[in-house]
Amino acid sequence: MLLRIASASLWNRRLTVLLTAFSIAVSVFIMLGVDHLKNELKTSFGRTVSGVDLIVGARTGSTNLLLYSVFRIGNPSNNLSWQTYQALSQSKEVAWAVPISLGDSHKGYRVLGTTPDYFEHFKYGSRQALVFNQGQAFHTTQQVVLGSEVAAKLHYHLGDELVISHGTGEVSFTHHDAYPFKVVGILEPTGTPVDQTVHVNLASIELIHSSGSHAGHDHPQVQSSTPASSNHEHTDDHDHDHDHDHAEEGAGHHLQPGSVTAMLVGLKSRIGTLTFQRKVNEYKAEPLLAIIPGVALAELWQMMGMVEKALALIALLVLLASLLGMTTMLLASMREREREIAVLRAIGAHASFVLLLIELEAILIALVGAAAGYLGLAGLLALLKGWISSEYGLFINSLPLSGSTLGYLGLIVGLAAVLALVPAILSYRTALSRGLSVRV
Amino acid sequence: MQENQPVIQLDNLAFSWEDKPLLDIRHWQVNKGQRVFLYGPSGSGKSTLLNLLSGILKPQRGSINLLGQELTTLSAGKRDRFRARHIGMIFQQFNLLPYLSVRENIELAWKFGGNGEPDVAFLKHMLERLELHDGLLTRKASHLSVGQQQRVAVARALLNKPEIIIADEPTSALDSELRDQFLHLLLGCAQETDATVVFVSHDKTLQDYFDIHQDLRALSSVEELA
Incomplete structure (x- = not known):
């Protein structure tokens, strides 16, 4: 029931919701892309020489x-x-x-x-x-x-x-x-x-x-x-x-x-x-x-670790920006949603139902964004794999749905849920105090 | 048992918001089956009283007894469940979630009421009675006219067969012809289910439809609110 309401409500505001999800998708794309490229480079780094003592x-x-x-x-x-x-x-x-x-x-x-x-x-x-x-x-x-x-x-x-x-x-x-x-x-x-x-x-x-x-x-x-x-x-x-x-x-x-x-x-x-x-x-x-090639490779990779960290930081900041955008979007819609909240309260919904509803909406947006970002990156890599290897001599494997990738996606959804607490708690308090009356 | 069985009983009730007293009611009683017209101009503490009656707000002092159940001693969750099961609410406008279908809006109320399987025959009868044809059920609520929306709100409010109907200016968005039709339907349906009706309005021309007229300003000793 909660899910049905959340998805219908999001669909009702699909333009802003899709734009928000898109901005999350872009940041997921960057984040996973940087991470994947780093892993692939590291692997191809380690592949360059072996059998030489x-x-x-x-x-x-x-x-x-x-x-x-x-x-x-x-x-x-x-x-x-x-x-x-x-x-x-x-x-x-x-x-x-x-x-x-x-x-x-x-x-x-x-x-x-x-x-x-x-x-x-x-x-x-x-x-x-x-x-x-x-x-x-x-x-x-x-x-x-x-x-x-x-x-x-x-x-x-x-x-x-x-x-x-x-x-x-x-x-x-x-x-x-x-x-x-x-x-x-x-x-x-x-x-x-x-x-x-x-x-x-x-x-x-x-x-x-x-x-x-x-x-x-x-x-x-x-x-x-x-x-x-x-x-x-x-x-x-x-x-x-x-x-x-x-x-x-x-x-x-x-x-x-x-x-x-x-x-x-x-x-x-x-x-x-x-x-x-x-x-x-x-x-x-x-x-x-x-x-010893392996040792020297590891040392070299450590030097590149700084660059990698900087890239990861940028990716994280982009992600935060898009999640803040989502929070803003949810907050901006709060006012027009006072009526919804009053209706839900009148038919017997507890105030926490409203809180969960906002949270679920945020999680749905983040999920759609994360999935789109992942699929976009995986699709692009599959398309450009041949071109990258012929143009740059880099062999980039397809994007795995590995533990670390899932971890990133989970982190994004989790962050979205945490940031959505702001509008969720605000509407919870509205639901408690304002109840059935609506500022018109 | 029809007569003098109190459905709503307020005693020694006081409510203030941020140290500003909004309501102070010594005693008020509504008996079973009564249709009460509660006259409340804006600023008379009308919405506060509705929030108190429906168990959303808790008074600082006094007792609210509905159907023999003291609301003030119930937890917030229990008050919500009590409201879902025993009170049907109708607002002046925007009674429905606009992005859900009419059927989903009605079902939502039944789910919160938690009364097991919905009484399909009763719902069908109500919809017929309220002149809502089946085709409307699958329409999105926002696609309905205001008059249709208000009638759907009545159907939803009555679905769980609540003992108390609270209507907050449900006709203010309707023109005079629809208003009469709506009031007849509302009161007729309430009579069928034996529900007590508390009708709040600032429009005194409507009071002839009701047995008991009560001015909220006379009820509450707190006055002169902006």
Whole structure:
């Protein structure tokens, strides 16, 4: 009976009620949206690297090392010498070690120099290995493997050629034109920065930087074995370019990199991780830093916690504003409702019936608003999921009706009920004192 | 038993609002079946008396006895239940919740009365008697004319077969022709159910319909109110 009266009364004032519910829906949308995005980012954050026990780089901040080695954000301040790399990778604790070298780009996408082992050892998500959508890993210094987004955005297919540029800006003035790469592999999407990465052989990086790409061809003693049969026509091109180049400063270069940006390390036993980490951090020959990816990720996320809190606060304030709007709406209608109250009292309704009626109306408005906000967000996410992942490389899952989401919705309805106490108690008191008489 | 059985009995009653005395009634009695015209110009404490009689307000002093039940000793909830069951109220206007249908408005009163199943035959008879056809029941109350609304209010007030009908200027919104028709219907229906009628109005031309005429100002010793 109460419910029937409340809903009929709300329907009677549907325009203001729907506008109020809409403003609540918007704030629910923002609140859940911020929360969901935060959770999704956190998850995708944690997914970026797994199966790597330590990341070793030159001494710097652990966040910095994590950012440039895993997220390809920022630039390394210092490199790691090749000697150190070799020494560490031959330590008895180490099961495998993969060097990575950054600093070049292709049309705004970072180029990662590494060894073919990278595709075997680098894991993401819950220890998922990288999978080739097409093709395979590079084997020569003129081959490149593209992340899924790079291939999709730039419309590259197997066999296409591309050049990489010096530096990491979108616009670079130094193009390593003399040294084109052929696409031999395209990876499956991972939802991690791997998708936005151009992978080349570590030796290729050395080649294109050794002031005259001809050097590589003159001395093909590249560290990872280059098949001698590789692209003869390219060799011709390079010889041609070479004519315009200046003298062979790079002659005699061993094509062993002098240094790498960082190394990814897998240990034989994870129990020894901390010990090995300390060993690396106290390395005598060079100042080094070893980080445990999970720990560094957690630290980084903590830093972002401030932003997250600020967003949550804004969402909460928006919610409060819309709930206050609802209270105002209920209060404004109180005067015209004195007659209703008198009628209800006359036929025997207790004053608390009036209080419950106002409360129920507020709860109904909040419920409609909360449900609309939730459905709106869920619908929008379902619609835009594909677009977000292709445009931003973010994999946003659909909105779950999880405990925390329900908790938020419950909080909103609860807050509405508390704020509605103001008009409810006012009408309760009106019902008690004014009773059957109405101010006309 | 018809005669001299008090239905309403007020004794030594005083009510004041924020230290301002509004009503002071030494003794007033209404017997069963009587039709009382209570003349109350504005400011005579009319609405206060109605609130007291219906048990919404409690007097500071004195006794209100309805049907042998002392109202002042009942809790607020019990007074509300007493009102729902034993008193039918009719206001001058806006007797119905405008957004509910006529049927829902009537049912609401029956639910508060809590008298088990509604007497459908009686309701049907009342509606016929009040010249309300079945089609009106599903209409929204706000879509009815004022005259129809007032008749629905009578039907609702009588549904629980209350012993007391309190009508507060129920004809002031009606024109003279409808007013006569309405008063005939109201008093006729009340007679059928043996209900006592207290009719409050500031319009003395209506008093000829009633057995007993009472001026509220003479009843209450508190006067000169703004």
